[in-house]
Amino acid sequence: MSETTATPAGAPTGGPAAPAQWDSAPAPVPSHAWRALIVLLIGMFMALLDTTIVNVALPTIRDNVNASGTPAGExxxxxxxxxxxxxFGIALIPAGRIGDRIGHKWVFFTGLALFTVxxxxxxxAQSDTQLIIARVVQGLAGGIFVPAxxxxxxxxxxxxxxxxxxAIMGAVIGVSSALGPILGGLIIQGFGDQNGWRLVxxxxxxxGVVALVAAIVLLPGAAASGIDRTRSSGGVDWVGLVLLTGGLVALLVPLIEGENQGWPLWTYLVLALGVLLLVLFGVWEVLYxxxxxxxxxxxxxxxxxxxxxxxxxALVYFAAFTSIFFTIALFWQAGLGHTALESGLVATPFAVGSIIGSSQSNRLAxxxxxxxxxxxxxLLTVGLLAVWVILLRVAPTDLSNWDLLAPLFIxxxxxxxxxxxNAQFIVATVDRAEAGAASGVISTVQRIGSAIGIAVIGSVLFSVADLGTVRSKADLATHFANGSTAALGVSVAFSVLALLLVFALPKRVSQWG
Structure with a gap:
């Protein structure tokens, strides 16, 4: 999945209030800064590669994760x-605050070490439960080291x-996102279903080992990197963190488990609890x-x-675009019987298009x-709508990756x-002094949007697919096609809503200041 980078507090935005130093000759970049950047981007590469590489492994994981031989549930x-x-999203803000207080080097090292383990x-993992727990810890670890x-x-x-x-960080994000599905497919193709998903x-x-050693040697400590601990903000809002985490988990559990459990009474009660906890979170933040x-x-x-x-x-947009690969990977492999490598190749046009779009976005902005x-x-809406129409009109057995190439590229x-x-324009809506806090909130909301999007899309896909009534291979393809079409319809709806919400942002970043 892709990260966004907000304009740092104090960076020029083209407004008249830009500090005088922007007009002077650029200060030289110390060599140790570039060495440190290499280490940091190795960590960023690993976190984002892991986001996209897992998508193509999902059908294989479903069939092979349990040592008992029983398939994992949807x-x-x-x-x-x-x-x-x-x-990942919940850890971002507290990790950034802790890094501001004690220095980012050892926060980065700790998060990266935990991510590797x-x-x-x-x-x-020998069971689906073990894998879920390990993935949650992995996400938590990513949220710890990425803010650094x-x-x-x-x-x-x-x-x-x-x-x-x-810009270099953006290029790494694009390359890692594009490489993930292909590398995942190659690994599973080369090592088989039983071992391939584990090697993913x-x-x-x-x-991780290379990055950890390099971090010890090349990352400067708090004093060398210019952190003034005496001026760092107060402690982490742990009560707020517990209320926010509890509220989001309470919303997520019914969305993921509701369809599988038949939407019993407890799912509605837990949803209500989630809303209540989020309301309490808002009240607590005001009082705090x-x-x-x-x-x-x-x-x-x-x-x-x-x-x-x-x-x-930010929440709606990330719910829209991150969920399409969940849908396509499952449909292409579990529904149509294609290999993980073929599934990875289907997603490649989107990744290539993202790299091209990113390379021009700053100039066009x-x-x-x-x-x-x-x-x-x-363009996202048009592309997703075209994919939805193709799934609606073309028989599942007649679909090929060429049918989706152009719409996914668009x-x-x-x-x-x-x-x-995106984040630059959102940060531009607040005062310059609030830019750092705004950036942290946006990054967190993006991850929460991804989580909610997958939960909603997964529930729709498996509800409409109704896999319990499948009787044959051809029947399986039809059921998955029906579920995937419905799921992509929801993604299109999210993207249309995101298009309308763009008008909430300022026309130009230069009005920030």
Whole structure:
């Protein structure tokens, strides 16, 4: 899955309030900053590779994860993706705050070490329950070390050079996202279903070990990276974190388990509990802020109506685009009987389109302003709508990857145009002094959107597919086609809503300041 990078607090946005140093010659970048960036991007590469590589392994995991030989339930597949995304998102803000207080080096190291160990645990899992737990820990670990990447870029690079560093990070994000499905398919193709899905997680082990050694040697500590611990903000809002986590988990459990359990009474009660906990979270954040403390999500951010709309946009957009690969991977492999490699190749046009779109997004955002986001969401919507129509009109047995190549490429270009400038425009809706907190909230909401999107899409897919009534291979393809078509219809609805929400953002980033 892709990350977004907000414009750092204090970075130039083209407005008249830009500091004088932007007009001076760019300060030289110290060599140790580039060495540190290499280490940080190895970690970023691993976290994002793991997001996309797992999608093509889902059908294989379903059939082979339990040592007893019994297939895993459909809800397990949703938990593998949603549990990872939710844990990742919840860890982002507290990890960033802790890094500000004690230094980002050892927070990065700890998160990366835990991520590597959790990857090993995923590969060794003997049951679906063990795998889900390991994936949640893996997501939590990713959320711990990823904030250090952007924090170090802000600390180590002079303002005029940060854009280049963030551009390199964007390229790594694009390459890792594109490489994941293909690499996952190659591994499963080469090592078979029984061992291939385990080695998909095992890829992280050598990368993680190299990154951990390099982090010890090359990452500067708190003093060397310019962190002033005496000026760091107060402690982490643990009560807020517990309420937010409890509320989101209470919403996610019924969405994932409801269809599998037949929507008994407890699912509705837990949904109500989730809403109540989120309301209590909002009340607590207001009270905590009034005490002069630093809340997990500063309530004053939502006094800006455009920021509220932009936050909803981030949630809806990520629910739309991250869920399509869950749908396509299951349909292509479990429904149509294609290999993991063929499934990975189907997703490649989207990844290539995203790289192309990302490479042009900054230039177009400077020229077109918010229009680039409208173009991006429009292309995503058109591409997803075309895929939906193809699934609706073409018989499952007649489908080939060539049918989806053009629409997924168009959707990918739109995604690339949207992802990079998205956070910059949302951050532009708040005061400059609130930019850091706004950026953290946006990153968290993106991950929560991914988790909710997978939960909703998975529930729709398996509900409509009704796999319990399948009687033959041809019947299986038809049932999966029906479920996938319905699921993609929901993704299209999410993308249309995201398109409308773009109008909540400012027309140009330059009005921030």
């Amino acid at each position: 809800d397990v597949l949703s938990w593998i993706i949603s549990g990872y995304a939710l844990a 959790a990857s090993l645990a995923c590969g060794l 990447v952007t924090a170090y870029i802000q600390l180590l690079f002079p303002p005029r050079s940060r854009g280049r560093a963030f 997680f095992g890829v992280n082990l050598p990368i 802020s009034r005490r002069g403390r630093s809340p997990l999500v500063p309530p004053k951010l939502f006094t800006h109506p455009a920021f509220t709309g932009g936050t909803i946009l 400077n020229r077109l302003g918010r229009t680039v986001l409208l173009i991006g969401t429009s 959707a990918g270009v739109g995604n690339g145009l949207f992802i990079a400038p």
